[in-house]
Amino acid sequence: MKITKKVIKKLINAAFNSHEDEIGCGKCFDKLNKFAELELKGKSAAEAMPLVEDHLKRCGECREEYEALLEALRAVQG
Amino acid sequence: MLNWFKRRRKDDSSYETNEEWIRGLSAPADEKAVEQLRDKLIRGLKPALHKYVDRELDQFVEDVAQDALLKILDNIDTFRGESKLTTWAMKIAVREGLTELRRKKYDDSSIEDFKYPNDEGRDELTSLTFATELPDPEEATHEQMILRKVLRIINEELTEKQRRAMKALMMQGLSATVVAEQMGTNRNALYKLVHDARLKIKNQLELEGVDPAKLFNN
Ligand SMILES: [Zn+2]
Numbered sequence: 535m536k537i538t539k540k541v542i543k544k545l546i547n548a549a550f551n552s553h554e555d556e557i558g559c560g561k562c563f564d565k566l567n568k569f570a571e572l573e574l575k576g577k578s579a580a581e582a583m584p585l586v587e588d589h590l591k592r593c594g595e596c597r598e599e600y601e602a603l604l605e606a607l608r609a610v611q612g
Numbered sequence: 613m614l615n616w617f618k619r620r621r622k623d624d625s626s627y628e629t630n631e632e633w634i635r636g637l638s639a640p641a642d643e644k645a646v647e648q649l650r651d652k653l654i655r656g657l658k659p660a661l662h663k664y665v666d667r668e669l670d671q672f673v674e675d676v677a678q679d680a681l682l683k684i685l686d687n688i689d690t691f692r693g694e695s696k697l698t699t700w701a702m703k704i705a706v707r708e709g710l711t712e713l714r715r716k717k718y719d720d721s722s723i724e725d726f727k728y729p730n731d732e733g734r735d736e737l738t739s740l741t742f743a744t745e746l747p748d749p750e751e752a753t754h755e756q757m758i759l760r761k762v763l764r765i766i767n768e769e770l771t772e773k774q775r776r777a778m779k780a781l782m783m784q785g786l787s788a789t790v791v792a793e794q795m796g797t798n799r800n801a802l803y804k805l806v807h808d809a810r811l812k813i814k815n816q817l818e819l820e821g822v823d824p825a826k827l828f829n830n
Pocket residue numbers: 558559560562589593594595596597803
């Protein structure tokens with residue numbers, strides 16, 4: 535397997551952007567319903583729950599679930 | 613007054629408040645509450661999942677709603693009231709659907725590599741080579757040095773499990789849900805495993821005086 539510059543760059547970036555206080559997927563999921571409602575009410579969810587926002591930026595699958603949740607909630611809201 | 617509401621509820625099946633929903637979904641659950649929630653989940657799941665499902669969206673969404681309903685009814689006592697109950701329920705349904713899609717995608721794919729992970733691992737990471745063509749030899753040398761440091765940390769400071777996880781997630785770009793299942797763990801534990809690995813690499817690179825600002829800025 536050849537490791538490309540892109541991969542190593544990604545890895546080093548991910549390493550240097552790491553923080554002690556990151557939350558995991560479990561805690562993010564626990565708070566996702568509240569986070570999504572704040573967002574839909576036009577309040578700053580990111581400001582109110584920065585660790586959730588941080589996790590969503592780092593974790594592709596949680597972000598995908600969050601975006602799908604917003605889509606679903608918008609559809610049933612009207 | 614309270615009795616009047618209770619009686620009225622039986623005729624008027626529209627659940628609105630969290631209190632009403634919790635009462636309706638707690639065992640023994642009211643069939644009307646379950647049906648109303650199922651309807652809502654299906655109406656939400658369709659637009660949320662349509663871009664991931666290429667055929668038989670209706671059937672898929674109905675199955676997901678059914679599986680999610682069982683989870684919701686089982687866990688209704690863990691709902692902490694931090695949102696509308698229906699938002700909480702939708703969250704469970706959306707995750708159910710996406711998890712199922714990730715599994716399916718993996719089953720349909722031909723990623724043999726990760727299915728037999730014990731054949732490789734340490735050896736392969738040791739032999740990784742860095743494909744780069746840089747015009748400036750000095751810069752190239754600097755990058756090679758950083759790469760060697762990173763590879764040394766990966767191979768010597770991380771655990772076998774951490775290496776396996778990072779390779780699958782960051783180099784092969786596999787789904788975390790699938791990797792977690794293959795490794796006999798869950799996504800949360802996998803995240804923590806990789807988080808610890810990232811911190812270790814960061815701390816070690818800092819110890820060795822590597823400045824991230826000067827890295828690969830072209
Ligand atoms: Zn996550």
